[in-house]
Amino acid sequence: MNRVWWKEGIAYQIYVRSFKDTNGDGIGDLKGIIEKLDYLKYLGVNIIYLNPINKSPNDDNGYDISDYYDIMDEFGTIDDFKLLIEEMHKRDMKLIMDLVINHTSDEHPWFVESRKSKDNPYRDYYIWHPGKDGNPPNNWGSFFGGSAWEYDEQTGEYYLHLFSKKMPDLNWRNENVRNEIIKMIQFWIDMGVDGFRFDAINHLEKDFNFPDAEVKEGQIYGDFIKYVQNLPKVHDYIKEIRRRAFNTGHHVLIGETGGISYHNAYLYTGVDREELDMTFHFDMHSVGKGEKDWERRKIDLVKEIKEKMSGWQMRDEKEGWCPIFFSNHDSTRTVSRLGNDEKYHRESAKMLATLQLTQKGTPFIYYGDEIGMTNAWDFELEDYRDVAVFNKYRDFVESGLVSHENYIKGLHLTSRDNARTPMQWDDSKNAGFSEATPWIRVNSNYKDINVKAQMQDENSILNYYRRLIELRKNNLTLVYGDFIEINREHEEIYSYIRKGEDDAFLVIVNFFDGTPTFNLPEDVKIKEAELVLSNYKCDDKNVDGITLKPYEARIYKCKL
Template identity: 80%
Template sequence: MNKWWKEGVAYQIYVRSFKDTNGDGVGDLKGIIEKLDYLKDLGIDIVYLNPINKSPNDDNGYDISDYYDIMDEFGGMHDFELLIEELHKRGMKIIMDMVINHTSDEHPWFVESRKSKDNPYRDYYIWHPGKNGGPPNNWGSFFGGSAWELDDTTGEYYLHIFSKKMPDLNWRNPKLREEIKDMIRFWMEKGVDGFRFDAINHLEKNFDFPDAEIKNGQIYGDFIKHVQNLPKVHDYIKEIRRDVFNRDYHVLIGETGGISYHNAYIYTGLDRQELDMTFHFDMHSVGRGENDWERKRIDLVKDIKEKMSGWQLRDEGQGWCPLFYSNHDTTRTVSRLGNDSRYHRESATMLATLQLTQKGTPFIYYGDEIGMTNAWDYKLEDYRDVAVFNKYKDFVETGLVSEEDYLKGLHYMSRDNSRTPMQWNDDKNAGFSEAEPWIRVNTNYKTINVESQLKDENSILNYYKKLIQIRKNNKELIYGDFIEINREHDEIYSYIRRMEDSAFLVIVNFFDKNPEFILPGDIKLNDVKLVLSNYECDDADNIKKIKLRPYEARVYRVRLLTC
């Protein structure tokens, strides 16, 4: 079934890092409005914003203190209403990131909840008296440290699987669920076209609170299975779908760690009536060694094809999928999956080719369209992520890891790599702000920026623009079948996107060598035309046998005779 959220190209904006217009060093909603024409020219149809609700910013907006207001640094409600108006005026949609697994400890619900054991809001959160004079169990937090925090007022512990300033909501409370549904309706009435719900598969916890199994010297044990993808989560999502998302227009996306193409059906299957898409973590740690500071060569077949093609080859009844390689919780695409030094342009455009020629909704992370990279020269004091400093205590201060290795690991794996300010030009602070930015600008902004790439016909940015237009103009690249070829080739990823006999052949060299592409003998093509490549090519090349250059990508329009 055709849908606007299937056919559009989405662009994720980490608002505080996109464009500052009021000189406080933090991006804002007016900055997005200022750049809407840039996004429209790029070919973007959907803008997805990280959380913009009022927040004390312990976790950069993922700790909400008021669901009905806008974060002070980002502007006011009038700015948000103007943003929606300007987006819709340009035929663009907006997806809002909403956090409903937890709130800030400064949210009025939690302020009330901690006042006394019989407070009406007490059961909006998960409280426990503890045992043996300590926490209820050994569960850890994803951000480091224990998942339990003792509150002196009542002498009980509250659960927080993220920061201690982000207490988890108790979704078993029907009053809480009604409050959340009313809040979602409020934003729908403002004109929001869809929602991405953060950590939605954590809504249910194991209320028996068993100790987690200790493995490989873990401090807190394998607690994830007690707080993630539990059966009752599906009841909550079905309830939201039934009661709120019942107009067959808005898109409902969930972040679902621990889910892959093998089992995403349990959330997105058409007969499940739950999510439209799941944001998974399949690309999150590709190339990572046993430790954060160690790298290993990417295995194209096992690390990339098995995952990417796995999503492509699912039956349509199992649901739609997003196409994204980076977001605010990962590192920069070209730094993690490509070569951001010697073959910066080539590998960035190769990866773009994969993302924009596969089946699903592409979500381009801000800055990927110009090939923004990891912040390789960051020092410890340059980081802002609360997890960086919590885990420093767990690993460095305890002597488990040297500070040198820990910092090297941050260069590879820290989420802050994907949160540096957007590089608009080579002026002060990359044109992001006149003031000192909330997080340091990547030092390579002098050579990697929008302004210079707009002027360069062969830039990464202009390649993205061409590729997006090809996708928009050809339904084969949106709804067509996915036929993988040369599956076992360990350097080349190639496939056909087909609707009836009209098709595209996509060939990419994933590495820096010169492998040879050979068209399988059982595939017969006609009317072959090269429509895009990241190298200069002769359209008359023999398509049956091609010597590829480092990170080369080619897209051919073809007529498929047999396969």
């Protein structure tokens, strides 16, 4: 058993802009996190992962960095950051920082210089192309809508941007770029950062032949992903970063790797690869999504949940560690996407928490999930802030491909802004997030769903999270134990055993609102069992032949 802090910790992701505002500008800040550290300690988390905090003009909420060595004006100062690190370390908490190294802002000094002339020393820091016959080099589309190429009149060439046109991609083939990035990483290591999450890291290499991509029905631009994602040379770049910047063994390296699943994540996390410690994937991102954004279908528990979650669990340990998460800043709210946020809001939120905190890997709780924050079901177009919302509105609605009504319905189900609304601290003005008008509207259900109310309710979602976290911290079997799935083909119940050297835990959850019966398989023999946690009041000591209530979750400590 290779025991390390980032395997045994409980991580909590903070979208800083939406967590807590202390200076009255309607935007969350670093001092707001410091103010709430005792709350996070109360919850039981000991790792905090922050979305980007570097200086940025905020075309994409901080993922467009204009200065790698400074803090975003709205978030505070370097001194605030130093105080945050100091206060976290006092509480035995670790900090994971989000770094964006695939692209910069177009306001970054490197790009300002790069676009001045074709022979500028910084020209090759980015990916430029003269185009073809007065048109872009190819038909690649941007992830945020529109073309991936932007024409620059000053030099008469196009630059590549896989995301917003204000986020030009760096040219990682340039050794100077790699040297600059590694120098910057070392700066934050020296500041006391304990780990890093590298945004879009599997996009660092592109196909420099720039071939046209296939255009599928309903698409305006080509399906370009295979030319810009998970290319072999990406691994050379990551190995170089690891070799040159991380040699103490203390830090954790996490990469965001779209297009990667448990089948091939070892390419990045294999113990012998010497690249990443974990990868953030997108397995849960589209679960339950219909053919169209505004359509929803019932989740297939076996094919969508068990196949993916158990797939990560049953990998060989040499293939690497994994994070356990349902939501992040690029998805929607957990209980709205995977549970039932109306009739069984409390029960389904607790059921999902049970799955997350009893599986093998490092749990990453997304801010607000511990109180069951939901999608913003009543948002109108003007309430959204995500640049992609408006780019795609132009592409699909203004072009006549999709009606306004269906587009809004789709946003209610799929927009990233659902997971970016302000943290709901109490039932006061703006949910206690800010005295000023928040940068994005507060979810209108904050008077019913908030931290203050749930701290006072013994049976709240928040207090259930606390008990789960305490159970996991006190039982290493729930961290390192073997994962043995049972009743794999059951379409309503997800159940498994976490087996350690001297003990075991049986986890049983009903994923839906029916009342199925749980039966132990004949080949599973449990000698004795003690119910240690459930999201319903339960006196049933038997572990076989149980009729489960809607979204019921049970954890038994047992001997096999």
